[in-house]
Amino acid sequence: MLRWLIAILILANLLAFGAIRGLFGPAPLTTTNGHKQLNRQIHPEGLTVRPIKASESVDVPVVGGPVADPAIQASTLAQ
DSSP states (O other), X not given: OHHHHHHHHHXXXXXXXXXXXXXXXXXXXXXXXXXXXXXXXXXXXXXXOOOOOTTTOSSSOOTTSOOOOOOOOOOOOOO
């Protein structure tokens, strides 16, 4: 049974190697689709880049503000 498994794995590796080398034709990602993508853009010259303000950023903490009390309930332990 182990011999069959090894034979199947070797065959799968040979098929993968052939696919990488172009045995089944060129890979879809290697074709030049750049012109199609450029034609699909809608007015790329209208895009502008602007810096974000600190108030628009989510990751920047507000320094110097009041710290909220943690929502923890405490009680004494019964012995």
